Amino acid sequence: MAKVGVEQSLTNIQQALRDKGYDVVELKQESDAQNCDCCVVTGLDSNVMGMSDTSTKGSVIDANGMSADEVCRQVESRLQ
Incomplete structure (x- = not known):
């Protein structure tokens, strides 16, 4: 199953994805996202500096x- 990175504060989403069989990785630091097929973030840490560096090639939700x-x-739709 796909590897999905999820921000620490989104525990309900982490559990829901685990229940569906996904390999869930808690995103504690930027490097945790490197091998993920998809990442789920809160959007609270928006790109205020205008930088476009990315640490994952997967989709970000x-x-x-x-x-x-x-x-x-x-x-599910992004990983199909």
């Missing part, structure tokens, strides 16, 4: 305002 089910559907 902003979970702000989304339920755990909505995020799971986004992950």
Whole structure:
């Protein structure tokens, strides 16, 4: 199953993705995202510096305002 990085504060989303069989990695630091197929973030740490460096080649999903089910559907659609 795909490896999905999820920010630490999104515990409900981490659990929902685990329940669906995904390999969930908690994103504690930037390097944790390197081998992930997809990452889920809160969007709270927006790019205020205008830098465009990335540490993952996978999709990034902003979970702000989304339920755990909505995020799971986004992950599934982006990984197909």
